[in-house]
Amino acid sequence: MFGLGIIGLAIYVYTVYDVVSSKFGGPNDKLVWVLVVLFLPLLGTILWFLMGKKSTLGK
Template sequence: MLATLFAFMGLGGAEVAIVGLLILGMVIWALIDVIKSEFTRPNNKFVWILVIVFMPILGSFLYLIIGRGQRATRY
């Protein structure tokens, strides 16, 4: 289905590879940020890791928008 969408948009192999690398980078960045962060609730870290692992694109996007606000503040 994704290949059909890229073909419809006129994207070839190089463009698809670049998009894939960008998505992979976002997922890795979100996972590293979750692992290194402290959260206000103890289960939040585990839940965010599960969300990012099982729904990589949506989970990473949601974490970067919603989850970063749930981190404990450091003074």
């Protein structure tokens, strides 16, 4: 069980890093995504990889 916690924490930290290092179109988009990921860790991570990451590709 401890190993799953470490893996989950690593994915969460990577998600925060990925959001912060991504380029966004609008000035507030990055702030909104950071807040979503910080306040809703599991849901925010899932949403980032399903929706957010695609919106930053090509920018």
